[in-house]
Amino acid sequence: MASNGASPTAPTRASPSPPTSAGSNLVEQMNAVHSQQASAPAPAPAPTTISSKDPKAAAAAASDMNIVRRKLTGYVGFANLPNQWHRKSVRKGFNFNVMVVGESGLGKSTLVNTLFNTSLYPPKERKAPSLDISKTVAIQSISADIEENGVRLRLTVVDTPGFGDYINNDESWDPIVKNIEQRFDAYLDQENKVNRMNIVDNRIHAVVFFIQPTGHSLKPLDVEVMKKLHTKVNLIPVIAKADTLTDEEIAAFKARILADIQFNKIHIFEGPRYELDDEETIAENAEIMSKVPFAVVGANAEVSTADGRKVRGRRYPWGVIEVDNEEHCDFVKLRQMLIRTHMEELKEHTNNQLYENYRSDKLTSMGVQQDSSVFKEINPAVKQEEERSLHEAKLAKMEMEMKMVFQQKVAEKESKLRQSEEELYARHREMKEQLERQRQELEEKKTRIEQGRPIEEKGKRKGFSLR
Ligand SMILES: Nc1nc2c(ncn2[C@@H]2O[C@H](COP(=O)(O)OP(=O)(O)OP(=O)(O)O)[C@@H](O)[C@H]2O)c(=O)[nH]1
Ligand SMILES: [Mg+2]
Incomplete structure (x- = not known):
């Protein structure tokens, strides 16, 4: 881990990597990229x-x-x-906003300074390293406008006060979550304005989450805070003060942290893999991702190594740990990922997923609804089929109605016929009875005449006269 100041191998391990390697400094790398572009027709x-x-x-x-x-x-x-x-x-131009979050005293402010003190500034403009970093008590952001080969970048790093200082740490992360949400709200407000030409993007694109170098596992408090943050920001976990652990301890601790993260279903940022990328890019990205959670060391002081070089690092009785030496810690990899390789991915994921989810939840909670039929696509075949079935249903209804009318008329006619039939029967019966009565009377008269008895005059009958 720490290079032994007396070791003869120190110069080679500690010397900056050549410009073409993954570990070269930012300016040189960008120069290299730019000159390639310039020479390519x-x-x-x-x-x-x-x-x-x-x-x-x-x-x-x-x-x-x-x-x-x-x-x-x-x-x-x-x-x-x-x-x-x-x-x-x-x-x-571009802008990029990073936030550092973690328990108190883990070296967040120191790392922010380390980040700004490095090749983010051209060497002549570098700030003088300062050692007096006091406890952060409020959320503060530091911005730097940097230009490299004509490309302008406004880099903002938001430093937050460490949490976990109290006996009861419930909600101690609240100011951080609120700050992130306020930034989303401010963006949403700008989007809803009539003029959207000059939207300033202050949303947090990445959170560097500091984990205490216990060597054991994630603390419950860390798990809780990460769970509060992972749906709102790209989480990049780092092991703080990695100089306090040996290489073996770091490897084991990294594995344990990743297992804990997976177990607790926390989403940390993973760079997407594009099949069309060239092999070199794929290998570089894989190399960076293999270092997550980055074991970082922060230092603002320049110290001299045993071989007389001036480096940014921490001096110990047994040697110097160099911040910018990839063999000593993952600080360079973290910076590369943030600034050189994954900045656009982090911004895109923030905009397309994290902000989008926040925005739709917020608008839904405010009662804004989307009329799904507005964007419904019309398929002519389906529409034709719908019209056909509607027409068929109409025809069937008409047929039913006609049938009903017909049946009703038939029933009426039948009942009329039945009625007149009954009347005819009744008349027929009556006439039959009358005729029968007359026949009986005549029969009676006939017998009387035959017996010589006089016919009793029963009064004149209408239409009947025997004489
Ligand atoms: N060993 C070691 N010490 C560090 C490292 N980074 C910072 N420190 C020391 O840790 C102490 C706290 O550092 P800060 O940067 O103030 O920590 P912080 O996370 O900002 O603390 P708060 O603002 O209270 O949240 C200081 O004495 C730093 O010098 C590191 O990488 N290794
Ligand atoms: Mg601080």
């Missing part, structure tokens, strides 16, 4: 540069989309889009 306006040259790759990319593929016969010019984007971004 802009895409030549030749048809050979167009991706239609490789239809297989294009087909694979478009396999799951409904894309009409056409062969390009000449140079169209959209290959220049990334360059337009590049120019626009450079003109606008």
Whole structure:
């Protein structure tokens, strides 16, 4: 871990890495990138540069989309889009906001100073290292406008007071969570304004979370705070004051922390892997990610090593630990990840996921609702089918109604017929009875005449006269 000042190997271990290696300093790296870009010519306006040259790759990319593929016969010019984007971004400049969070006394303020004291400033502008770092009592942010090869970056680091100092630490993290939410709210307010051209993004893009170098496991308080933060920010865990642990202890502690994080279902930031990245980038990203949680050491003082070099580090009776030496700690890797390799990913994830979730929860809680039908897509086939079934239902209804009317009429006619039939029967019966009566009377008269008895005059009958 710490290089022994007397060791003859110290110069090689402690010397800065060559500019091309992953450990080189930021300015040199950016210089290297820029000079590469400067020497590389802009895409030549030749048809050979167009991706239609490789239809297989294009087909694979478009396999799951409904894309009409056409062969390009000449140079169209959209290959220049990334360059337009590049120019626009450079003109606008970038901004990036990091926050440090952790228990009190873990070296947060020291690390912020270490970060600002390094290659963030060109050497001549570097601030004089200061040793008097007192306990942080309020949330404070430090910003620096840095320019590197024409690219402007406003870097803001937000230093928070350490929590965990009290007997009852419930809610001791509250000011931090509130600060993060206020920044989201301020952004939301700006978005809702009529003019959205000059939105200032003060949202926290990354939180460097300091873990006490106990060598055991995450503390319940850490777990609780991380759980409060992980849905709102990109968490980057670091082991504070890593100079207090040996290499073996650090390796075991890292494994234990990752296991605890997984067990507690805490989401920490993981750089996405893109298959199209070149091998070097993939390897570099994998190397950076393999160091999480970064074992960091903060120091603002310059000390001299046994071999006479002036370095930023901490001096111990047995040697010097160098902050900028990757063999001694992961500070350089942390800085690389924040500034050189994953800044855009951190910002994108903050904007697309963390802020988006916060925003929709907030708007929903305020009673804003989305009318889902507004954005409903209309499928002509489905629509036709719907209309057909509606028409069929209408026809069926009409048929039913006609049938009912017909049945009603039939029933009425039937009952009328039945009624007249009954009437006819009744008349027929009556006439039959009357005729029967008359026949009986005549029969009676006949017998009387035959017996010689006089016919009793029963009064004149209408329509009957025997004489
Ligand atoms: N051994 C060791 N000591 C450190 C390291 N970083 C900081 N310190 C010391 O730890 C003490 C506390 O450092 P600060 O930077 O004030 O810690 P802090 O986390 O900001 O503390 P609060 O503001 O109270 O939350 C100081 O004496 C630092 O010199 C480190 O990496 N290793
Ligand atoms: Mg502090």
